[in-house]
Amino acid sequence: xxxxxxxxxxxxxxxxxxxxxxxxxxxxxxxxxxxxxxxxxxxxxxxxxxxxxxxxxxxxxxxxxxxxxxxxxxxxxxxxxxxxxxxxxxxxxxxxxxxxxxxxxxxxxxxxxxxxxxxxxxxxxxxxxxxxxxxxxxxxxxxxxxxxxxxxxxxxxxxxxxxxxxxxxxxxxxxxxxxxxxxxxxxxxxxxxxxxxxxxxxxxxxxxxxxxxxxxxxxxxxxxxxxxxxxxxxxxxxxxxxxxxxxxxxxxxx
Amino acid sequence: xxxxxxxxxxxxxxxxxxxxxxxxxxxxxxxxxxxxxxxxxxxxxxxxxxxxxxxxxxxxxxxxxxxxxxxxxxxxxxxxxxxxxxxxxxxxxxxxxxxxxxxxxxxxxxxxxxxxxxxxxxxxxxxxxxxxxxxxxxxxxxxxxxxxxxxxxxxxxxxxxxxxxxxxxxxxxxxxxxxxxxxxxxxxxxxxxxxxxxxxxxxxxxxxxxxxxxxxxxxxxxxxxxxxxxxxxxx
Numbered sequence: 330x331x332x333x334x335x336x337x338x339x340x341x342x343x344x345x346x347x348x349x350x351x352x353x354x355x356x357x358x359x360x361x362x363x364x365x366x367x368x369x370x371x372x373x374x375x376x377x378x379x380x381x382x383x384x385x386x387x388x389x390x391x392x393x394x395x396x397x398x399x400x401x402x403x404x405x406x407x408x409x410x411x412x413x414x415x416x417x418x419x420x421x422x423x424x425x426x427x428x429x430x431x432x433x434x435x436x437x438x439x440x441x442x443x444x445x446x447x448x449x450x451x452x453x454x455x456x457x458x459x460x461x462x463x464x465x466x467x468x469x470x471x472x473x474x475x476x477x478x479x480x481x482x483x484x485x486x487x488x489x490x491x492x493x494x495x496x497x498x499x500x501x502x503x504x505x506x507x508x509x510x511x512x513x514x515x516x517x518x519x520x521x522x523x524x525x526x527x528x529x530x531x532x533x534x535x536x537x538x539x540x541x542x543x544x545x546x547x548x549x550x551x552x553x554x555x556x557x558x559x560x561x562x563x564x565x566x567x568x569x570x571x572x573x574x575x576x577x578x579x580x581x582x583x
Numbered sequence: 584x585x586x587x588x589x590x591x592x593x594x595x596x597x598x599x600x601x602x603x604x605x606x607x608x609x610x611x612x613x614x615x616x617x618x619x620x621x622x623x624x625x626x627x628x629x630x631x632x633x634x635x636x637x638x639x640x641x642x643x644x645x646x647x648x649x650x651x652x653x654x655x656x657x658x659x660x661x662x663x664x665x666x667x668x669x670x671x672x673x674x675x676x677x678x679x680x681x682x683x684x685x686x687x688x689x690x691x692x693x694x695x696x697x698x699x700x701x702x703x704x705x706x707x708x709x710x711x712x713x714x715x716x717x718x719x720x721x722x723x724x725x726x727x728x729x730x731x732x733x734x735x736x737x738x739x740x741x742x743x744x745x746x747x748x749x750x751x752x753x754x755x756x757x758x759x760x761x762x763x764x765x766x767x768x769x770x771x772x773x774x775x776x777x778x779x780x781x782x783x784x785x786x787x788x789x790x791x792x793x794x795x796x797x798x799x800x801x802x803x804x805x806x807x808x809x810x811x812x813x814x815x816x817x818x
Binding site for chain 1: 594634637638639641653654655657659661663665666667669674678679681682684685686726730760
């Protein structure tokens with residue numbers, strides 16, 4: 330446990346002390362402020378526009394951190410050969426992967442908590458009443474991004490940083506649409522196409538299942554029991570991706 | 584203590600995954616309390632041998648008996664070390680201590696003692712990115728000693744250091760010998776090897792060509808260790 334904590338703490342320090350993270354957070358806050366202005370010019374839709382655009386900003390900038398930092402975490406260790414120091418000590422490869430993930434998960438939690446609170450307070454000031462659903466939506470975006478970090482880390486053990494980043498973004502985008510893949514099974518006669526649609530639906534994480542943006546802007550009411558079940562599925566998906574990453578990493582030689 | 588028997592290592596390189604045999608049956612024995620020099624020209628397989636011992640590479644065949652209780656009792660300094668440059672020297676040693684399960688006061692005590700041992704007590708709060716090459720080498724040795732290991736493996740500890748830096752590293756190795764630790768180090772600087780080592784092995788082309796006491800090597804070649812080394816490598 331001490332070893333897990335040590336590597337996770339070091340990863341947290343590595344990512345939080347990276348200047349690029351500060352730049353990303355500043356841009357995210359600017360975009361949330363911009364959503365205030367956009368809200369003010371959309372007649373009668375101020376609060377809705379702000380919530381919608383604000384959550385998109387939280388999601389996009391969180392994705393940038395998750396994908397680009399997640400993809401470079403292991404590569405940096407290998408390229409700079411700092412991994413020699415860690416793995417020559419009594420630290421298992423799987424322990425190393427899980428600890429790196431935990432470190433970035435804490436950094437991501439700080440980033441999203443900052444952005445989410447900023448959006449919540451700005452919305453409160455503009456709308457005149459608090460919208461706690463904004464905080465719940467931010468927490469669920471965080472869960473989506475944890476899955477993307479785990480997938481990107483697994484991909485980065487077998488590809489370059491850039492390719493792992495591109496694939497991570499692709500999985501995020503596909504994850505927003507995976508329910509559409511399932512609806513494809515309802516059309517057409519081809520068994521092969523139906524099968525393929527099922528494979529896509531099962532392999533791609535269904536990130537859309539925990540998206541509560543429609544509920545935040547008042548279009549629907551959330552089914553929390555169902556969301557909790559999907560959250561459990563996404564947690565299991567992240568663990569599986571990390572197990573795969575550990576297995577791939579354990580085959581590496583330095 | 585450390586016993587390596589018939590160690591082979593093959594890697595695959597290039598687009599066609601061509602097989603290259605780096606180690607072709609390395610046999611090596613390091614006794615307890617030895618300061619052991621592993622010598623050889625570039626590409627002889629010294630670094631691969633050490634990486635296999637610490638578990639960064641897997642042997643294709645052959646055995647490595649550490650003679651100690653696993654990595655818990657090993658200290659390792661990689662070649663041309665690069666450490667987390669966003670950490671201070673004190674933070675970095677603290678991290679290494681945690682990796683050995685050291686906690687609280689004991690860890691902090693260890694870190695301070697090591698910083699003093701390697702002459703970096705005044706630079707403990709400086710970020711590693713501001714360290715000179717010699718300071719990095721010394722903090723590298725300090726991290727290798729954080730667990731007070733029985734077996735210390737140093738890969739090219741003197742490379743790139745100025746005479747003052749080399750002298751400091753030699754003093755550290757001397758102190759380890761006085762404390763009865765077993766030290767194995769790779770080096771191209773034969774004068775340092777002659778000065779520090781009790782026993783040596785000379786590798787070439789993935790094999791150990793000669794191993795024994797430094798005194799025996801010098802007896803065989805009175806011109807010095809350089810001449811003996813050339814004789815063995817060109818055999």
